[in-house]
């Protein structure tokens with residue numbers, strides 16, 4: 438945890454917070470912070486700054502807070518991710534928020550097992566928890582917006598074309614003729630397939646909606662590896 442993320446409910450006065458959950462334990466056991474030490478803090482969806490340890494005991498930790506720094510710039514990206522199996526989803530969400538994605542769409546497709554949508558990992562609370570782990574890792578405060586699209590065709594036909602308009606549209610698909618571009622600065626919409634890949638019909642529909650199929654070379658990457666490789670290469 439490189440940043441202690443704070444919520445409105447932590448504040449006991451305008452510039453003081455009391456923590457008594459995993460963040461207090463982390464400050465005491467991992468940072469081994471003493472009274473007077475300064476820690477990097479951030480206010481959820483707001484500024485970052487520093488927190489001075491005023492109290493640290495078995496009741497928790499009290500910090501005096503100062504906020505004076507903007508969070509890092511977001512990626513100019515809407516990421517569409519075919520829902521991975523639950524454990525892979527948890528790890529992918531952490532990478533996604535660590536890398537600065539602020540708009541994520543989890544999409545159903547033919548090779549996504551329907552049971553994945555019932556998993557506790559897809560609950561709003563678990564999605565949020567994993568995204569927060571990524572923010573704490575990266576030193577960022579801005580929680581990504583997440584949409585769940587449980588039906589492929591209505592999303593791709595009715596909503597995606599408008600979403601792609603004015604952006605660079607890409608779908609990562611092994612064996613595509615074109616290589617994935619590098620170093621983009623423009624707004625981008627990127628789709629990443631499920632572990633079994635998008636079926637040809639889905640690639641066709643995504644292409645019709647404005648996404649260009651691109652490859653990352655002949656090696657087939659796991660979804661979580663593809664997420665990090667694609668985002669690093671694109672931006």
Ligand code: SAM
Nearest residue numbers: 609610611629630633634652653656657658663
């Ligand atoms: N057998 C599947 C196929 O050929 O499409 C492999 C799917 S891969 C495990 C999961 C997703 O990661 C793919 O749908 C794609 O979006 C992305 N991906 C993985 N390796 C890739 C590569 N070499 N080029 C482009 N996309 C890749």
